[in-house]
Amino acid sequence: MKSLALFALLLAATLSAHAKDSGLAYVSSEKDHAITLVDLKTLAVVGTIPTCKRPRHMQRLAGDTQLMVACSDSGRADLIDLATRRSVGSMALGDDPEVFDLSPDGTAAYVSAEDDGALNVFDLVTKKQRGSVPLGKEPEGVTVSADGRRVYVTSEVANMVHVVDAGTLQVVKNIAVGKRPRRFAFSADGSELWVTNELGSSVSIISVRDLAVVATVPFDVKGMRADDITPVGLTLSRDGKTMYVGLGRANHVAFVDVATRKTTQLVLVGKRAWGLALNRDGSRLFVVNGLSDDMTVVDTASAKALKTLAVGRVPHTVVVDD
Incomplete structure (x- = not known):
């Protein structure tokens, strides 16, 4: 019996070790109701994980042993x-959840509820809802400040960023930004919050201290109309000097110098460049393309696309685990 118990402990430890740094990219596929697995060394698809209906945003939970997947059509x-690449549980999130962020201590999830026009807060320990904050119509992007005191939420219809006090769950300010704001990324020092404006062909930059827009970064792609430049996903380089912005239907990723707020490079990728993620050292940028059902891997040093591979129908989010 003791040997069996010891074997079980060793097995659990082994699985836990393999859960981290799996060497895989996980890509949610809205139409396939699955997560596609991509080997980061070979850049080849090595499997899929069945999941709930219309998986969209994903994040690793505290401890990096589980992946939380928001499924809009399953609620x-x-x-x-x-480690096992299997579903081990679920948590009700209400109607049409899309994007979420986690509290710094990993105990709460802040989820945008598009149909309800609200930010819903869930306890990840009890798997119960803690509260709800009414917002403008069609809230989408969500990000939590590093200290956990504020939650920022975009409202696509109101063209605003709502600033929510995480302690009181009250809106402390509404900030007007560009048309149809979508996603967020903080600057390296946390003083600026960058917000993509999908129908404004731009990014608004918010001063976190003043809670006001201090700059706008417009995008221009030769041969394309402004209406075709629809930025959504963005992520900051590991050195904090470059913001990578997916330009949606413009089928490019923009490299924006954070200091000058100017675009320095444009990289052609797939159709409707959407979700973005970096590997650990920042040498590769992974871009999911929602209308060409694929993912483009970009070498950030040379600003060149290395490979584009099919990753399921309507990919939404990529999580890199290296």
Whole structure:
């Protein structure tokens, strides 16, 4: 019996070790109701994980052993064990959850509820809803400040960023930005919050201290109309000097110098460049393309696309685990 118990402990430890740094990219596929697995060394698809209906945004939970997947058509989150690559549980999230962020201590999830026009807060320990904050129509992007005191939420219809006090769950300010704001990224020092404006062909930059827009970065792609430049996903380089912005239907990723707020490079990728993620050292940028059903891997040093591979129908989010 003791040997069996010891074997079980060793097995659990082994699985836990393999759960981290799996060497995979996980890509949610809205139409396939699955997560596609991509080997980061070979850049080849090595499997899929069935999940709930219309998986969209994903994040690793505290401890990096599970992946939380928001499924809009199921109204819940699927919890995927990264060691076994299987669903190990779920949590109700209400109607049409899309994007979420986690509290710094990993105990709460802040989820945009598009149909309800609200930010819903869930306890990740009890898997129960803690509260709800009414917002403008069609809230989408969500990000939590590093200290956990504020939650920022975009409202696509109101063209605003709502600033929510995480302690009181009250809106402390509404900030007007560009047309149809979507996603966020903080600057390296946390003083600026960059917001993509999908129908404004731009990014608004918010001063976190003043809670006001201090600059706008417009985008221009030769041969394309402004209406075709629809930025959504963005992520900051590891050195904090470059903001990578997916330009949606413009089928490019823009490299924006954070200091000068100027575009320095444009990289051609797939159709409707959407979700973005970097590997650990920042040498590769992974771009999911929602209308060409693929993902482009970009070498950030040379600003060149290395490979584009099919990753399921309507990919939404990529999480890199290296």
